[in-house]
Amino acid sequence: MGISARDFIEREMAGRWIAGPSLKDAIERARQIESKRMEPMINYLGEAFGSNDRKKVGEAVRTYEELISLMAKNRIKGSIAVKPTQLGLLISYGLLERNYSEIVKEAEKRGIFVWLDMEESKYVDDTIKLYKTHVKSRTTGICIQSYLKRSENDIKALSGYNAVVRLVKGAYKPEPETGFTSRAEVTENYARLMRMLFETYKKFTIATHDTGMITEAMKLEKRYKKDVSFAMLNGIRNGYAESLASKGYNIFIYLPFGREWVSYAYRRLREASNFLLLVRSILSQNA
Numbered sequence: 001m002g003i004s005a006r007d008f009i010e011r012e013m014a015g016r017w018i019a020g021p022s023l024k025d026a027i028e029r030a031r032q033i034e035s036k037r038m039e040p041m042i043n044y045l046g047e048a049f050g051s052n053d054r055k056k057v058g059e060a061v062r063t064y065e066e067l068i069s070l071m072a073k074n075r076i077k078g079s080i081a082v083k084p085t086q087l088g089l090l091i092s093y094g095l096l097e098r099n100y101s102e103i104v105k106e107a108e109k110r111g112i113f114v115w116l117d118m119e120e121s122k123y124v125d126d127t128i129k130l131y132k133t134h135v136k137s138r139t140t141g142i143c144i145q146s147y148l149k150r151s152e153n154d155i156k157a158l159s160g161y162n163a164v165v166r167l168v169k170g171a172y173k174p175e176p177e178t179g180f181t182s183r184a185e186v187t188e189n190y191a192r193l194m195r196m197l198f199e200t201y202k203k204f205t206i207a208t209h210d211t212g213m214i215t216e217a218m219k220l221e222k223r224y225k226k227d228v229s230f231a232m233l234n235g236i237r238n239g240y241a242e243s244l245a246s247k248g249y250n251i252f253i254y255l256p257f258g259r260e261w262v263s264y265a266y267r268r269l270r271e272a273s274n275f276l277l278l279v280r281s282i283l284s285q286n287a
């Protein structure tokens with residue numbers, strides 16, 4: 001029996017960046033991650049494009065609820081990561097708020113942490129506003145991007161809320177007025193924001209594959225002794241993540257699943273700094 005081009009590409013992506021198209025794939029891969037002493041951070045793929053369709057939004061909410069229940073049933077210790085546009089932001093903030101609350105409530109009952117992913121800069125205000133209304137539960141965290149000039153102020157403001165932050169460089173295209181456009185500036189700002197987290201936060205996650213930033217975080221950790229964890233994307237530097245986990249560091253692996261993989265794959269392709277690196281990460285999983 002022949003397979004379609006879509007099935008072929010999905011199968012090739014599965015096992016590399018994405019767990020696979022189904023919930024079953026996500027749970028299976030999550031188990032493998034756990035067996036290597038790391039924690040999965042599971043994301044159901046789907047964002048901006050098509051998210052002004054109420055049916056799709058409803059389907060995303062139901063999938064997350066099913067995921068939470070399956071994680072609990074399979075005793076998977078980990079978190080889920082949701083995108084505001086996927087939960088209805090493009091329809092209305094109110095709808096997003098209701099959906100997010102429902103998911104957080106369900107997750108809280110099962111002891112599962114919920115991360116709010118950060119998307120394009122035009123959605124940052126709403127995402128932060130949403131987070132502030134839920135931060136008290138202590139079972140949610142928010143992603144902050146070092147490519148945005150505003151992030152320094154956001155980190156300052158959120159520290160007053162006892163927030164849990166996951167720091168990333170940012171996967172979206174910067175605009176010169178609001179963002180840093182060179183890689184060097186983005187990394188420099190990452191280092192600055194990371195120091196702020198060590199100085200003023202209790203609990204946070206350093207989400208990067210950049211060895212320089214990870215080494216610097218380890219030095220700061222020795223000095224500040226904070227509740228710090230590291231996070232990487234599934235399929236990028238897996239070997240490095242596993243070696244850190246074996247040394248006793250808390251490692252989270254961002255694990256996407258689902259059929260809407262195009263935007264996600266596009267961002268990862270853009271980030272691979274050279275083709276050889278990309279091929280290495282695809283073939284060996286150990287780059």
Ligand SMILES: Cc1cc2nc3c(=O)[nH]c(=O)nc-3n(C[C@H](O)[C@H](O)[C@H](O)COP(=O)(O)OP(=O)(O)OC[C@H]3O[C@@H](n4cnc5c(N)ncnc54)[C@H](O)[C@@H]3O)c2cc1C
Nearest residue numbers: 117118143168169170171207208209231232233254268272
């Ligand atoms: C757990 C997690 C959650 C994230 N959540 C968000 C989010 O909510 N919002 C958001 O905007 N971004 C998010 N990102 C993506 C992030 O913003 C960056 O786009 C991505 O992590 C690449 O940046 P870097 O920090 O690894 O640094 P880079 O400087 O891009 O990369 C450092 C090194 O990592 C390796 N590497 C990086 N990417 C690749 C690749 N595609 N293929 C092969 N090697 C690679 C290379 O060795 C490279 O030199 C997340 C990242 C992680 C790890």
